[in-house]
Amino acid sequence: MTALVSVQSITHNFASVRVLENVSLEISHGSYTVLLGPSGSGKTTLLSILGGFLPPDSGRIIIEGVDCTNLAPAKRPTATVFQDYALFPHMTIGDNVGFGLRMKGEGKAERNDKALNMLRVVGLETSFNKKPHQLSGGQRQRVALARALVVEPAVLLLDEPLGALDLKLRRQMQDELKAIQQRVGTAFVHVTHDQEEAMALADHVVVMNQGRIEDEGAPERVYARPATRFSATFMGESTIIDADVLANGQVKSMFGIHDVVARQQTGHVRLAIRPEHVGLGGTIPATVRDVVYQGSFKRIVAIANALPGFEILCRVPSETVIAKGDVIGLHLAPDKLVILKD
Amino acid sequence: MRFFFTSYATAIYAFVYLPVTVLVLFSFQGTLFPIPPFNGPSLRWYDAVLSDGRLTSGLGHSILVALMSSLAATLLGFLGAWGFARFTLPASGLLRGLITLPLTVSYLIIGMGLLVVFTWAGLPKSLLAAGIGHVVINMPLCFAICYSQMGDNQANIEKAARDLGAGELQVLGLVTAPMLWPALFASFFLSMTFSWDEFVIAFLLTRFETTLPVEIWNLLRAGLNPKTNAVGSLVFGISILFAIVFELVTFRKRAP
Amino acid sequence: MSRPSQSRVGWFAVSPALIFTVLFFVVPFVGMAIMSLVSKQTGQWELTNYTQFFTNPSYWRAMTNSLEVTSIVTFISVALAYPFAWILAFVVPGRWQRLALMLAVLPFWTSYVVRSYSWLLVLAEKGLINTTLVDFGLLSQPLQLANTRTATIIGFVHFFVMLLTLTIFANLKQLSPNYRKAAADLGASPLQSFIHVILPLTLPGIMVGAFLTFVLAIGDYITPQILGGNNELLMPQLIMMQIGRRGDFGSASALSIILMAVVTLAYFACARWLKIERT
Numbered sequence: 074m075t076a077l078v079s080v081q082s083i084t085h086n087f088a089s090v091r092v093l094e095n096v097s098l099e100i101s102h103g104s105y106t107v108l109l110g111p112s113g114s115g116k117t118t119l120l121s122i123l124g125g126f127l128p129p130d131s132g133r134i135i136i137e138g139v140d141c142t143n144l145a146p147a148k149r150p151t152a153t154v155f156q157d158y159a160l161f162p163h164m165t166i167g168d169n170v171g172f173g174l175r176m177k178g179e180g181k182a183e184r185n186d187k188a189l190n191m192l193r194v195v196g197l198e199t200s201f202n203k204k205p206h207q208l209s210g211g212q213r214q215r216v217a218l219a220r221a222l223v224v225e226p227a228v229l230l231l232d233e234p235l236g237a238l239d240l241k242l243r244r245q246m247q248d249e250l251k252a253i254q255q256r257v258g259t260a261f262v263h264v265t266h267d268q269e270e271a272m273a274l275a276d277h278v279v280v281m282n283q284g285r286i287e288d289e290g291a292p293e294r295v296y297a298r299p300a301t302r303f304s305a306t307f308m309g310e311s312t313i314i315d316a317d318v319l320a321n322g323q324v325k326s327m328f329g330i331h332d333v334v335a336r337q338q339t340g341h342v343r344l345a346i347r348p349e350h351v352g353l354g355g356t357i358p359a360t361v362r363d364v365v366y367q368g369s370f371k372r373i374v375a376i377a378n379a380l381p382g383f384e385i386l387c388r389v390p391s392e393t394v395i396a397k398g399d400v401i402g403l404h405l406a407p408d409k410l411v412i413l414k415d
Numbered sequence: 416m417r418f419f420f421t422s423y424a425t426a427i428y429a430f431v432y433l434p435v436t437v438l439v440l441f442s443f444q445g446t447l448f449p450i451p452p453f454n455g456p457s458l459r460w461y462d463a464v465l466s467d468g469r470l471t472s473g474l475g476h477s478i479l480v481a482l483m484s485s486l487a488a489t490l491l492g493f494l495g496a497w498g499f500a501r502f503t504l505p506a507s508g509l510l511r512g513l514i515t516l517p518l519t520v521s522y523l524i525i526g527m528g529l530l531v532v533f534t535w536a537g538l539p540k541s542l543l544a545a546g547i548g549h550v551v552i553n554m555p556l557c558f559a560i561c562y563s564q565m566g567d568n569q570a571n572i573e574k575a576a577r578d579l580g581a582g583e584l585q586v587l588g589l590v591t592a593p594m595l596w597p598a599l600f601a602s603f604f605l606s607m608t609f610s611w612d613e614f615v616i617a618f619l620l621t622r623f624e625t626t627l628p629v630e631i632w633n634l635l636r637a638g639l640n641p642k643t644n645a646v647g648s649l650v651f652g653i654s655i656l657f658a659i660v661f662e663l664v665t666f667r668k669r670a671p
Numbered sequence: 672m673s674r675p676s677q678s679r680v681g682w683f684a685v686s687p688a689l690i691f692t693v694l695f696f697v698v699p700f701v702g703m704a705i706m707s708l709v710s711k712q713t714g715q716w717e718l719t720n721y722t723q724f725f726t727n728p729s730y731w732r733a734m735t736n737s738l739e740v741t742s743i744v745t746f747i748s749v750a751l752a753y754p755f756a757w758i759l760a761f762v763v764p765g766r767w768q769r770l771a772l773m774l775a776v777l778p779f780w781t782s783y784v785v786r787s788y789s790w791l792l793v794l795a796e797k798g799l800i801n802t803t804l805v806d807f808g809l810l811s812q813p814l815q816l817a818n819t820r821t822a823t824i825i826g827f828v829h830f831f832v833m834l835l836t837l838t839i840f841a842n843l844k845q846l847s848p849n850y851r852k853a854a855a856d857l858g859a860s861p862l863q864s865f866i867h868v869i870l871p872l873t874l875p876g877i878m879v880g881a882f883l884t885f886v887l888a889i890g891d892y893i894t895p896q897i898l899g900g901n902n903e904l905l906m907p908q909l910i911m912m913q914i915g916r917r918g919d920f921g922s923a924s925a926l927s928i929i930l931m932a933v934v935t936l937a938y939f940a941c942a943r944w945l946k947i948e949r950t
Contacts, residue, residue: 126852146856153856159849163871172867173857224857420762427755428775431833434789435778437799441792449792451802495688502681514688517696519934521890523907524927528699531706531920551695554688583680612782615892619914628784635788635897639795647785654780662773 075138077102077260078123078228083132085118092118093129094284100228100262105254108264109271109308110281116264117232123262124153124230137227152221153230158213160205166192166216167201173224191223194253211242222257231263235270247273268308272296280304301415305345312351312385314344327379328357332407343413346405348372351387355404359385361397375401435651442644449641460645470646473630477611480542480626484549485606491550492557492602497591500565501573511562515555525551526616533620540622548616553609557602564598597665604661707924720925730909734929737906740820741889744827745881751828752835753877759836760843772840776833787897790826791817794898818900826898831884842876882941886934906930
């Protein structure tokens with residue numbers, strides 16, 4: 074089945090800065106795609122290009138088989154939920170949600186009907202006659218969602234929709250967003266810098282950095298086996314270990330021989346391992362430098378005896394008795410070591 | 416669509432610049448009347464302006480009145496704004512409204528009220544009287560500008576200063592005023608602009624020594640006269656200089 | 672938020688401004704009110720200064736003239752300035768906007784008196800328009816353009832178009848660009864986006880500008896005196912006449928108070944759009 078959206082070799086510059094470098098991507102029907110990256114990664118620019126607010130310097134955007142690269146936002150089957158929601162302050166919630174339908178020429182009764190139904194989907198049918206300033210941030214966010222969904226776009230674009238909410242509300246909205254997406258079935262493309270949000274929502278996460286796609290795939294895969302160093306350290310934490318591939322195919326680092334299969338013949342590689350896969354009771358000597366209690370676990374930063382200054386991140390159960398200065402032996406779970414592409 | 420925009424904008428620009436262009440052009444008129452045909456260019460009228468004692472003294476008076484009244488207006492407005500913004504005073508809303516009330520009253524009426532009261536009190540018409548009138552019209556503006564800039568983040572910085580041991584006067588002089596410098600500058604600059612150009616109050620409240628706008632008005636009695644063009648163009652030039660200075664100062668503040 | 676002793680400092684800070692306002696604004700106003708109740712002829716407490724406003728047809732006409740001229744000026748100025756401000760805010764490329772705006776309001780910086788005079792140069796019998804048209808043979812007789820209501824209106828509109836362009840421009844710029852984007856995204860054409868979203872959102876700002884125009888224009892003596900002449904008097908001219916020619920402060924005060932009452936009425940009409948807030 075052909076992809077719903079095909080991003081083909083998009084390159085874009087702002088003044089003399091390259092913000093997107095030959096970015097290609099496919100988005101399937103009904104998927105929840107998250108563009109994840111720090112500021113300056115180009116994720117918001119890509120979203121703007123998808124939405125039609127910015128014509129790219131080069132490349133194409135194909136949506137539902139139609140080349141939309143130079144089509145205005147009104148003419149392409151996308152709808153955008155803006156970061157500040159952009160609800161029209163002078164209109165009621167009902168009129169806000171029905172705005173797109175009104176522009177299409179639908180009659181008042183029909184628009185109000187559809188608007189009410191969509192508000193029901195987001196749980197705000199009682200706010201139909203209220204004005205935006207009477208609603209909370211989270212409620213306004215849901216109205217913005219309803220307004221975009223009611224025009225039945227092929228793809229819904231969300232620009233850091235949960236950025237303005239506090240942690241608890243954000244978690245709640247994440248659940249709701251996922252539920253709404255599954256109920257409505259529209260493909261969502263969601264931009265965020267919050268990797269926990271990305272993992273919670275996406276079935277397809279795209280990790281971006283400095284205008285390039287570093288890694289993409291199902292969150293479980295991207296987390297367990299990150300492709301690049303950036304991906305390993307931006308999405309979750311990792312300890313990065315330099316190693317060499319020996320003539321006999323083994324991989325050797327300062328900590329010894331590791332039971333990983335190298336793709337290349339010989340030469341230098343980098344390994345990554347997640348803190349939760351580094352535990353106590355092993356043979357790698359290290360000294361504890363920091364212990365941070367995090368509720369469900371303790372985060373340990375230990376300095377390897379093999380190389381002064383080299384930090385190893387590890388997690389231990391929260392009841393573990395451990396303190397700064399302790400000398401410990403660390404153990405790296407062998408099947409959790411990942412060889413990075415870079 | 417593009418064509419409509421360009422032609423409309425051009426038409427408005429033309430309308431806006433028409434009288435000014437005629438003014439400046441015919442200030443260089445060689446003959447006696449500032450009307451077509453244009454015989455020139457000649458500097459004879461600028462000569463006439465600069466050698467006209469009344470006009471030059473009028474200019475000096477205008478600058479004096481503008482400077483003094485703007486200083487007073489800015490100082491009073493700033494202090495008032497600080498007082499109301501930082502302290503909870505009774506009937507604050509009402510009093511603030513009172514201070515900003517003159518903004519809605521025609522200059523003519525303000526001038527007349529002062530004329531009535533000064534005549535009663537036996538105070539003569541003078542530059543000082545006009546200056547007081549200018550403070551009346553400009554202080555509300557300074558107050559409003561400074562007050563709108565005294566939000567919560569400024570309050571927190573002042574609290575920090577007090578916490579570190581500064582007395583009230585020190586906070587005011589070393590922290591608040593410097594922080595609010597754009598507002599102070601804008602207040603002073605706007606007051607200067609309004610005072611420098613103000614006619615009605617100066618007309619009502621001065622007699623022998625008067626400001627430039629009043630002297631220009633007197634010139635108008637002679638009908639269309641290139642001398643008026645010349646002094647008008649000079650005033651325009653000076654005002655533009657002020658505006659450029661203002662732009663540079665605030666623009667440089669903004670650029671990183 | 673403030674300790675009792677602190678309030679004293681607050682009072683010290685605000686009293687200069689308050690005292691000044693009372694001395695030089697409130698007292699004169701009260702003085703004017705008192706004067707308005709004393710008739711010049713009889714020296715007695717009377718309401719003649721006010722009643723004459725209703726009985727003397729030329730006085731009443733001055734008010735209707737003022738209201739008509741000011742309303743026309745306000746309407747035309749807003750109508751001309753809004754599209755212009757729009758073009759400057761949304762059509763002119765970003766980096767040229769400041770320059771374009773500055774250029775558009777530069778003539779603002781001519782002295783107000785001089786600016787009105789310069790329209791005289793254009794509109795007078797021997798002014799620019801008439802001499803050009805006559806010289807080109809398009810007219811046999813010069814037109815009476817100066818000393819008319821039209822001249823006054825042109826003079827006012829010239830000033831207020833510049834003022835309103837500034838205020839409406841600021842108003843348009845502070846709208847979140849996402850409103851237009853959202854409207855466009857949901858299928859609105861530029862015209863629909865303007866009618867349904869931008870115009871309603873900028874309406875408060877327009878009302879403020881219109882009110883400002885109304886207040887400034889109705890109280891202005893200079894433009895009508897230079898450009899309108901004495902054929903048709905507006906209120907400020909009438910008031911000045913009372914002071915100058917007749918030395919009748921009572922009458923002038925009464926007329927001023929009536930003018931202020933009209934402005935106050937206008938204020939209440941627009942009250943919900945006019946609020947000064949603290950950031």
